[in-house]
Amino acid sequence: MSANPIYLGVVGVGGVGTAFLSQLARLPNAPKLVLLARSSQTLLAPAPAYSPAIPPADWAIASATPSLTKTGALPAEEMATYLASAPGRAILVDNTSDINLARSYPTFLKKGVSVVTPNKKGFSDDLSLWKEIFSSAAEGKALVYHESTVGAGLPVLSTLKDLVATGDEVTRIEGVFSGTLSFLFNTFAPASGSSNAQWSAVVAQAKELGYTEPDPRDDLNGMDVARKLTILARLAGLDVSRPDSFPIESLIPAELASLPSSADGISQFMTRLPEFDAQMANIKDAAEKEGKVVRYVGSIDVASKAVKVGLQYFDKDSAIAGLKGSDNIISFYTKRYGANPVIVQGAGAGGEVTAMGVSSDLLKVIERLH
Ligand SMILES: NC(=O)C1=CN([C@@H]2O[C@H](COP(=O)(O)OP(=O)(O)OC[C@H]3O[C@@H](n4cnc5c(N)ncnc54)[C@H](OP(=O)(O)O)[C@@H]3O)[C@@H](O)[C@H]2O)C=CC1
Ligand SMILES: N[C@@H](CC=O)C(=O)O
Ligand code: NA
Numbered sequence: 001m002s003a004n005p006i007y008l009g010v011v012g013v014g015g016v017g018t019a020f021l022s023q024l025a026r027l028p029n030a031p032k033l034v035l036l037a038r039s040s041q042t043l044l045a046p047a048p049a050y051s052p053a054i055p056p057a058d059w060a061i062a063s064a065t066p067s068l069t070k071t072g073a074l075p076a077e078e079m080a081t082y083l084a085s086a087p088g089r090a091i092l093v094d095n096t097s098d099i100n101l102a103r104s105y106p107t108f109l110k111k112g113v114s115v116v117t118p119n120k121k122g123f124s125d126d127l128s129l130w131k132e133i134f135s136s137a138a139e140g141k142a143l144v145y146h147e148s149t150v151g152a153g154l155p156v157l158s159t160l161k162d163l164v165a166t167g168d169e170v171t172r173i174e175g176v177f178s179g180t181l182s183f184l185f186n187t188f189a190p191a192s193g194s195s196n197a198q199w200s201a202v203v204a205q206a207k208e209l210g211y212t213e214p215d216p217r218d219d220l221n222g223m224d225v226a227r228k229l230t231i232l233a234r235l236a237g238l239d240v241s242r243p244d245s246f247p248i249e250s251l252i253p254a255e256l257a258s259l260p261s262s263a264d265g266i267s268q269f270m271t272r273l274p275e276f277d278a279q280m281a282n283i284k285d286a287a288e289k290e291g292k293v294v295r296y297v298g299s300i301d302v303a304s305k306a307v308k309v310g311l312q313y314f315d316k317d318s319a320i321a322g323l324k325g326s327d328n329i330i331s332f333y334t335k336r337y338g339a340n341p342v343i344v345q346g347a348g349a350g351g352e353v354t355a356m357g358v359s360s361d362l363l364k365v366i367e368r369l370h
Pocket of ligand 3: 147148149150151152153154155156157357
C-alpha cells in the first residue's frame, strides 16, 4: 500500500458489483474499501480510523466481517460526508442504476470525492445534470470516469475522448449499442443457419445471463440505447437535452406498456411476454422475405445533429448481421480517418466485462489522484 492510501466506497453488489469486487481483490495497491452498500444495507469501516477496512469479497463474506459498522440505507449526503472525511482522497464506485444516486454525484464531487460508474443515468438525463457533474468535479478537484456506460468495458468513451482531444472532427457514430438487443437478434434471427427460438425465451435468457438492465424493459423500450447515444453525442460536442428528445423505437408490446415499474411489474411483464411472440416473429419474417435480417441500431450524425434509434434491415453478409453473442460494434467516422471508420467491437454486456471497465477507470483515477 502506498504512503497515501486512497479510500473507496462501493454501492451496488449485483452482477456488475460482485464481479467488480472480485477484480478489486486482485488489483495491486488496491484502495481501502471503507463503504459497501446495497439497496437497504450499508457496511462502514469505523470512523475516525476508517479501519479495519472491508474485505473486497462478495456481500455475504464482507457483511460477515466483525468490527464493521452496519446500518440501513444511508442518504447520499451522509455517504459523501463519510468518504470526504477519510484521512486521504476518496472515490465512489456506483454500481447501481439508481437515478437518485446519480443526481447526488455533484454532492460527492464538490466534496472532492471522485466518481467511477457504469450507471448511465447521471450522464444521459437532463443536460443540466451533465453540466453540473463536470463543473462540480472541477470545483472539488475530483475526477469522473464512466467508460462502462457505453459498450460495457470496451474502450468506446476513451477512444472518442482521444479523437476529440487531439483535434479530430467526429462526423458520425453508428452501430449496435446494446448487448441485450444484440444477443436477442443474433440468437432469434441469426444471419447464418436458422433458429426456432421464441423471442420471450431469449429475453429470459438475456436476463439470466446478466445482460439486461435491472428492469429488462429499459433495454426493450430502446431507452438504454438512447441513453448511450446521448452520452456519445454529448462527448462529440452536441447539446442533447434529454435521452427522449429524439424518436426511439420501442419493442415493448403496447398491451404491456402500462405495467408498473416495480419488481412485481417486471415479473408480470416477463410472465406475459410469451403472448406477444408472434409480433416479433412477424418482424423477423418481414426481413427474411427480403433476404435480410433485422437488427436494433443507433446513429448520430453530428453535422445535422440527428440521433436515431431503432430497427433496420441488414444484408446477411454485413458486419452488423454477423455479430455474435452480446457483441456491440461502434464505428467512429472522423475527418482524420476519412471513409474508413475507427471500429470498436466486442462483448457489450455481462458482469465481468462491465466490471473490467469500472476497474480500469478506477486505476486511471488512482494514478491521476497521486
Ligand atoms: N449488466 C451489464 O451488462 C451492464 C450493466 N451496466 C450498468 O451497471 C449497473 C449495475 O448493473 P447490474 O449489476 O447488472 O444490476 P443488478 O440489478 O444486478 O444490481 C444492482 C445493484 O444495485 C443495488 N442498488 C440499487 N439501487 C440502490 C440504491 N439506491 N442504493 C444502494 N444500492 C442500490 C442493488 O441492491 P440489492 O442487492 O439490495 O438489490 C444491487 O446490488 C447499471 O447501472 C447498469 O446499467 C452497464 C454496462 C453493462
Ligand atoms: N443492458 C445493457 C447493459 C450494458 O450497458 C445492454 O444490454 O447493453
Ligand atoms: Na465502454
